[in-house]
Amino acid sequence: MQLVLVRTVTGLEHLAAEELAVAGHRVVEVGKRQLVVEPATESITESPPRLADDLFVVYAAIADPGCTKAALTGASDALRRGLESPADRGAFAVSASCVGVRNFNRYDVEDLVGERLSHLTGGRYHSRRHGITPPEERSEWRVVLDGKTMWLGLRPYAVPLHRREWRQHTVRGSLHPPVAAAMARLAAIAPGHDVVDPFCGAGTLLLEAHLLAPTATYVGLDRDPAAIEAARTNGSRTSVSWCVGDARQLSVPADRIITNPPWDVRLPIGDLTPYTRRWRQSLHPNGLLITILNHHQTSHLTTNWTIHAQHNITIAGRHPQIVVADPR
Ligand SMILES: C[S@@+](CC[C@H](N)C(=O)[O-])C[C@H]1O[C@@H](n2cnc3c(N)ncnc32)[C@H](O)[C@@H]1O
Incomplete structure (x- = not known):
């Protein structure tokens, strides 16, 4: 070969x-x-x-x-x-x-x-x-x-591998699918897990995770109805649930929170504290957070969280970190 x-x-x-x-x-x-x-x-x-x-x-x-x-x-x-x-x-x-x-x-x-x-x-x-x-x-x-x-x-294919068949729509800040696939792997999602993305945008993270672990339960939340519409279209062949809502009111219990909040560059978010507090409250015991943050945002996880892994990546000229953590 x-x-x-x-x-x-x-x-x-x-x-x-x-x-x-x-x-x-x-x-x-x-x-x-x-x-x-x-x-x-x-x-x-x-x-x-x-x-x-x-x-x-x-x-x-x-x-x-x-x-x-x-x-x-x-x-x-x-x-x-x-x-x-x-x-x-x-x-x-x-x-x-x-x-x-x-x-x-x-x-x-x-x-x-x-x-x-x-x-x-x-x-x-x-x-x-x-x-x-x-x-x-x-x-x-x-x-x-x-x-x-x-x-x-x-290339043995007509199009590059990062171009996914499921992806018909993106939103501002949509994640590069191979990065989402890496986060999904790091999440080690098991059958029956409840997996939540409270900033789901067009659904990239949950759709890549669903391909890897189709028997878990997935819920995506975004405050922008247009993003939820995009996620619904992208995920039309899956059983992922999508709903409009504010991540600060997240009330879905989760084994895994896998999420890409705005990095405060193209999309504002401000202080992450109300969100990280919600994540801590929503995660089951032994639950894991897998997120991608800018360096400044990662400092929000240095207290009250145990960081298991950190991967520095470069994407579109930015240098975010993928962080795997659990609430202490
Ligand atoms: C970086 S984008 C997520 C992109 C997504 N991972 C994708 O690949 O399409 C962040 C998303 O968070 C949403 N958002 C911002 N503030 C929010 C809030 N308070 N509650 C819920 N969603 C929020 C925005 O509408 C945006 O779609």
């Missing part, structure tokens, strides 16, 4: 590695935002990791050429020579990322590799250099220069 590159969110690499290992795959390397994986079977493409942003089947890997454009050109030629002609002759695009300082940019990498792939396959390369979005119907190649290796992979 060919190696695969699993791309994930900064800070979720080790949780994604754990998810893959539990599914029986061998994680060969854990890097920044990327795992190199030797899959147990082709099941990795049929039931892909939910913490992954994206996944690419590796077609070639050579030494990272370093920082000059001349070396990059040579490496692109070497990549092409090492590649058997992939069958697809249709439209394709290439996206690239590099770590470290380089004398070239991502578009230089994309165009060099794209032109060579085009010669090799006869396919139509669509450059992103001038801001033109490639056609929907296309194959997507990925080049990663990670400081050690120059990887070339092909």
